[in-house]
Amino acid sequence: MPTIDVDYADFEKLLGIELHRDMEKLNDILALVKGEAKLFDEKEGLMSVEIKDTNRPDVWNIEGLARALRGFLDIEKGLRHYVAGKPIIEVHVDHRLRNIRPYIGCSIVKDVKLLDTTIRGLMHLQDKLDQTYGRNRQRTSIGLYDCSLITPPLSYAVAKPTEISFVPLGFREKMNLKEILKKHPKGQEYGHIVSGHSVYPILLDSKKNVLSFPPVINSDDLGKITEATKHVLVEVTGTVHETVLNTLTMVTLSLIDRGGKAYSATIHYLHENLDVATPKLDSRLMDLDVEYVNRMIGLRLSPKQIAELLAEAGFGVKKIADAKLSVQIPCYRIDVMHSVDLVEDIAIAYGYNKIKPLWRKLPTTGGTKPEQTLLDIARELMVGLGFQEVLTYTLTNPENLFTKMNCKKERIVEVANPKVQTLTCLRNWLLPSLIEFLGNNLSVEYPQRVFELGTVTLLDEKGETKTRDENRLAAVISHANASFSEIKSALDAFFLNMGLEWRIEETAHPSFIDGRAGTAIVKGTNVGIVGEINPKVLIMWKLENPTAAFELNMQKIVRIKQASH
């Protein structure tokens, strides 16, 4: 979830009202844009706001937040018109970029008053857009420049790795592109995006001065803005045209909200003989059915009421006809894909808490999964036999499953991107979880008797997801006199109460003591294992008490039970 830093005083200024540092009131307001104040530093007047909506980059900065809230707060209703003046810069795009990073969008915002906080806010927005929307600059990346230092027209061209040298941002000496990829931290971070190509993207002005090496780094001479900057050039390059234009819109609007006046750029795609004027700040139209709105929300709103609520949410209504509204959607609301998105904003503007909840009587019958009753009985029985139920993770590691159980490694479901080295796979049997549990309770009073009814996941070629889940029941007894006969006696009581006759057949299993382990067989089916744990296993878990255990496949037991009915 995006988190943005907000200067409280600046926020009040942009909103045009005072909030009197009332956190509850503030959070009620932020909730309208799915935001919540997470931290508030009273002394510095700074707060950090978390935005739940990952599809609204227009509210990922303070200007955008204020823009979205002004309507709800009755400060400025309806469609906000943003315009960009006629093109004042031309950009020529080299066709050789087609397979590297073909698209660029530019805007010029003049007469902006840039304060230190504004610049920081812009940098944060740029960062967030680069990371998320721009997929770590793979898809788009943003550059900001001091317009007065640049001589148009610009050319978005290609250069060989050693052909051009410039001073990259934050450095003193000139480097060629190859050196930048090697030595500059940003080169090391983002170089992989272009390094597979024989030529790299480069943005130059008419004097052949380097603006930037997209998407890696700007030049130190032209590629930075300061409080002294009056006119800003915004540039976005990328691989998806629509994303490039949307990203350009977000940054440009923030500068306009800071009092700037925007001008366009003409992008010449020479090879395709195509000219595109950027930024695109026009609103678009979407039809909205009044009946649909009411059917979704469950209210009886008139077309006029709906238009009023849309205005609060920052939309315009061009006309109302035949119970249909033609809604103007501002350029920055790229999240609106379907009229249902408008319905939500109408409901939010109306107020969720003003809508009366309705519990509808529906003729449905509740119920649990078919095997649930048996599983519940199994748990009750274990409790009755004096075992404490425990809850463990299904994520574990092969060492716990095999090495520390004195077993050979088997094929299991492993994850490709573990977060920690101790949680790398799903368990394929339950007993190791319980032995680990005992290992974590060495100093807790004995005897210890615990059980778990849990899921294990096994590889299975035949399954839709190449795996299958199984419910297992495992129990362990650990104390100075724990023995095979004690666990067998518990298991015997379990089967008796499950109404199942069982027999035991001696088996060899490396986790158990030889000659003290057996397979539990019900109606000719192997349903589990019971025995006394091998001391080799005990010492690996630092367990000092004899331990006996069983593990049953509840899937099979349920199937046998169901078949016998």
Next chain:
Amino acid sequence: MVELREQERKTLLATEKLGGLASIEQLIKESRLSDTAIVRAALALKEKGLVRIREEKRNVVKLNEEGKIHAEKGLPERRLINALSKIGTKATLERIVEKAKLEKQFIPIALGWIQRKKWATFDAKTNTLQMLKKPEEEIDGKLLKLLNEKSEGAVEDLGLEFKETIQVLKRRKLVEVEEKTRRIIEVTEEGWDTIKRGIAVSAEEITQLTPELIISGKWRKMKLQRYNIQASVAKTWSGKKHPYLQFLDEVKEKLVTLGFKEMLGPTVETSFFNFDALYMPQDHPAREIFGIYLVKSPKYGGIDADRRVLLNVKETHENGWKTGSIGWRYRYSLKEAKRLILRGHGTCQSVRTLLRKDLEIPGRYFSFVRCYRPEVVDKTHLTEFNQVEGIVVDKDLTLRDLLGVLEKFAIDIAGADKVKFKPDYFPFTEPSVELNAYREGYGWVEFGGSGIFRPEVTLPAGIDMPVLAWGLGVDRLYMLKAGIDDIRQIFTQDLDWIRRKEMV
């Protein structure tokens, strides 16, 4: 006639039988009472002036490990001389040792004592032993055997002849001598009188009632001792359900009562059910609402859904299909849809349910799902956790119905006094609502997220009606109830905490 308790009577009469003077050990044998019973009885008799208790200090002698060996096999010098006599009168040490099967460590001891006792001479040059005389059984050997039979004995009880030998064996470190106190019970004049006059048995005071006492009716004659009922007793740890699972059981029961039916689905899922069918695009930040564990091998699975549904989803992502949406506008990959992952939320099961042939309309469904996300585990995050969520399907359902479901949950499950709704965001629902429940003593709790499935979710699945989707923050509720502020405590490995956690 004097009245005595049964055990006192037995003890006194046993002492009389042993001549009016007996040790505790002797009395145990004679009376068949336990040690503690005799001591207790003797003390009571002493108080009544019927016996005297004398304490005698005695030196008890006992074999040690080495002593035991020699007691069984014979002293090493004895074994050596016996072996030599079998061979002849003169032989090499090596041969004799072999014949005697003498352990290596005893050779020097045997050589020393065999010469000291003048049984043989040893010529170090030729390494031979020359027998001087064949000895009779020695007193030290006799003592060893005696001690081995009795396991211990008082020096004072052994014959005078052994006195010196004990010192020798003590020096040879074959025995240990320890001072012990022995109690001797002696009948007094008054005691003799009492025995002469006859003894009546008083009602016996007993601690443990036994089946024998009950069946035989003997308990009637006995007095059951009063207990100190305040005394602390050993802990009993009851078998019981895990407190969190017990809580989930309760929630489940309430959902069933409200008419919800349980849904199922696999732990390892395809991207299709986890994301795509929920209109979360394959390459878009909206998917990154949470991270996901990818399966290492195999990487791809199948999708048991109608081919038509698959293509509908693909088209919806690419251009909105017939849903009225503009779609996500990118090239959808069917291969990527089959990517195997560990399910990141329970909503996969809702989609699977919508695609089921036996889907009931109207229908209410719920699921309890273990979910996985590659998060760093801390106070508020787990990498593996449980979700409780579900759907309501019927024609004409509205946002009001969704709020109704949420309010019902807040009151029936969270026991809330009042509720508050906030806008929320999920890529697959619109509108989306966050449920906040207020309960006296708990304050406001975020208790669930919900929404109406987007048309881009329902229409491709062939559902042309609203589907209300909800998820409950049961973990948060349980934590409040259990008084814990660290989510890791839910999966605690602390057996002591679980044992002590109350069930209500």
